[in-house]
Amino acid sequence: MSRFERYEIREALPGDAEGIAFVHIKSWKTSYAGIIDQSYLDNISYDQRLALRKKILASKDPLQLVVTLNGQIVGFADAGPLRPELHHERYSFFKDSQEKRAEIYAIYLLEEHKGKGLGRALYQHCRD
Template identity: 30%
Template sequence: MTEHFEIVPMKTDEEMDGKAFVHWKSWQETYTGLMPQAYVDALTLEQAASWAHRWPQNTLVLKKGDKVLGFSCFSTSDDSGSDQTGEVIALYVLGDYQGRGLGLELMKATMDRLADKREVILWVLRGNEKAIRFYQRYGFRFDKTERTKAFGTELRMVLER
């Protein structure tokens, strides 16, 4: 990262509001055309803000000054409750800031928080090729597990350590 950015645990109301904006804006940028528009439109800025304020734990924000440009959410266990597996629940960077290595730095910081995990999983929407390429470059691989949601099919990717 050539400019000055910082990645910190989300704590303040301003960071929560910034995370909410990134979540909402990235949702619009990423999923329009990949899932039914009704699902894209269903996530409002108000809903994203409610979630950010209700569940601030295990969230990192990527900031330049006071502006939140990206965030990640993670869990220290997977769906089965295994304490050997962590999960990247979400990782978003505003479109205008993609391609600068910020997502990579955010992923590294997230993985540092999951350093004691033998493996890390994440779910990616089928057809989200940009995200798939990003995760594959980081070392994630498909494990042939899928789950179908109302908005589309998600594919599980795993990084073994």
């Protein structure tokens, strides 16, 4: 666990599913407005995101981190092994490599907490 101003970065717990689902949806709606079709953003299902997050948290894989402010989740990150099945030929040269490769699957923050170095801190925690 580490502190960043009044923020705390820690591993996600099963009880964090609701907060992570909320951040995921809200950050998509602000970050992708004007990029992704608005009707899609308007219809993102909280129940589906919550069910998915509960499943991910139960699996303990990938690494899942949350950023909290006074106990409230304001951001999260997921990281784990490189997923070559998603990247096809772009990463085929890693197949025979003895080096460990990893990937950050997601980093999301609520809009009002951006610009404070939290994304960078999450990235660093994922790398460590």
